[in-house]
Amino acid sequence: METIAKAKSHGGVQGVYRHASETCKCDMTFALFLPPQAEQGPVPLLWYLSGLTCTHQNVMDKGEYRQLAAELGIAVICPDTSPRGDTIPDEPDNWQFGKGAGFYLDATEAPFAEHYRMYSYVTDELPRLIAAQFPIDMTRQAITGHSMGGHGALTIALKNPERFRSVSAFAPIVQPSTAGWSRPALEKYLGPDETAWRAYDATLLIEDGHRVAEILVDQGTADGFLDEGLRPWLLQEACDKSGIPLTLNMREGYDHSYFFISTFMGDHLRWHAERLKK
Amino acid sequence: METIAKAKSHGGVQGVYRHASETCKCDMTFALFLPPQAEQGPVPLLWYLSGLTCTHQNVMDKGEYRQLAAELGIAVICPDTSPRGDTIPDEPDNWQFGKGAGFYLDATEAPFAEHYRMYSYVTDELPRLIAAQFPIDMTRQAITGHSMGGHGALTIALKNPERFRSVSAFAPIVQPSTAGWSRPALEKYLGPDETAWRAYDATLLIEDGHRVAEILVDQGTADGFLDEGLRPWLLQEACDKSGIPLTLNMREGYDHSYFFISTFMGDHLRWHAERLKK
Secondary structure (H helix, E strand, O other): OEEEEEEEEOOEEEEEEEEEEOOOOEEEEEEEEEOHHHHOOOEEEEEEEOOOOOOOHHHHHHOOOHHHHHHHOOEEEEEOOOOOOOOOOOOOOOOOOEOOEOOOOEOOOOOOOOOOEHHHHHHHHHHHHHHHHOOEEEEEEEEEEEOHHHHHHHHHHHHOOOOEEEEEEEOOOOOHHHOOOOHHHHHHHHOOOHHHHHHHOHHHHHHOOOOOOOEEEEEEOOOOOHHHHHOHHHHHHHHHHHOOOEEEEEEOOOOOOHHHHHHHHHHHHHHHHHHHOO | OEEEEEEEEOOEEEEEEEEEEOOOOEEEEEEEEEOHHHHOOOEEEEEEEOOOOOOOHHHHHHOOOHHHHHHHOOEEEEEOOOOOOOOOOOOOOOOOOEOOEOOOOEOOOOOOOOOOEHHHHHHHHHHHHHHHHOOEEEEEEEEEEEOHHHHHHHHHHHHOOOOEEEEEEEOOOOOHHHOOOOHHHHHHHHOOOHHHHHHHOHHHHHHOOOOOOOEEEEEEOOOOOHHHHHOHHHHHHHHHHHOOOEEEEEEOOOOOOHHHHHHHHHHHHHHHHHHHOO
């Protein structure tokens, strides 16, 4: 693992690291913020999964998470959204597929299956690396994300409820298997048989019996993707049917950008901190 | 004036606007954050002047000023750092001169004098535009900035003490007339006669009798430009001699980046808010 950059910020350290990923068969970059408390011993960890077109950097620059994470003593890890590099199959003109659009799944279709394994990367390889390299208490993990990353957070938490004490999301894609901007990606990554897609769809995972203790979602009412791509009411329905307590905050006038995310980042950090206590 | 972008953030509105500047004879872009209190009536204004290579966008993305500015009811304006456009004389390979490096002065030398008039732009044209277009209480203004923008904030406040209730800076260039990265720019913009440079040098303005009520400066000790380019001790000397109270916070381990600025942005906002009270 190589340190790309390291800067003191809000009393902690914001680092950017690169490593050769066995899972994705390419170099992968991630950002990790360690709060000042990490100097005294292991700290809990919040995963932040980013949305379409993003890298680790968007939330690192614009997420405004460091001040409160430092105060609360929580590390924040921000992985990339897909494999990267010249050898990775891609559709350069399509922002909803390929690089920057890994959808946090393990592809099964050629030629994507060899590299597009973001589910295994985020749930297996990267946690092992983090546990080995940084003072993190891996028994205290939480997960959140934005848009495609909100989809990632929800589906990963639903499939690994024993690992994450809490899950939240900002404007998540809650039902990618029926949304226009994600259906083509699921088909290319996973093949035409839609039963294989259920493992990467939060509402269908809930339908299939997966459970988490509770969910927090913030969603802007002025979000241009709300009606076609996001549709949080489908998550509300699934939660209502299954008995999962969902706190869905519809935020008047907020859009899909980091201006929205940064506004409610503090609420999410506090919510996770409460559940990450020893 | 044209609205380029507008987004709700932390209860207020982060806008980006473009207008044809008479002063710079080109289109100029700036960012303005209006806190929620601006819906009820005029609010005070903090100017944030950016450093070399920056536009309005760096601090808008990475400055982390909105949460507290919204809480305190302060508008924040972030101008660009130079004239822009294909017709503007420039040295494209030189990051310390030309576009992105206006040094907040009015150039007198050809071919720069026609467009490089950032002093007049920031102290005359832009305030008039802001006063006409937005609910700002122009009797309550404060100014800050980073690096070259810290130089801008200090020199502009020293020359306009009646306008700004308070002035602060992050890692400012305090004596550009003797620093290697600014001397060539001053010579090209203002000519070889160094007496003309004194009007754009904070320490020499103080030597020449200009005064402000007090100054707040934060400076990182791990800042790679500290010893050669910034040298806050020269400002300390000038303030000691002239009796200007200077609060100079040397911040252990912090560098020159927005990771540093965003860490202490809250302190500066609170300090200005105290002095911007009615």
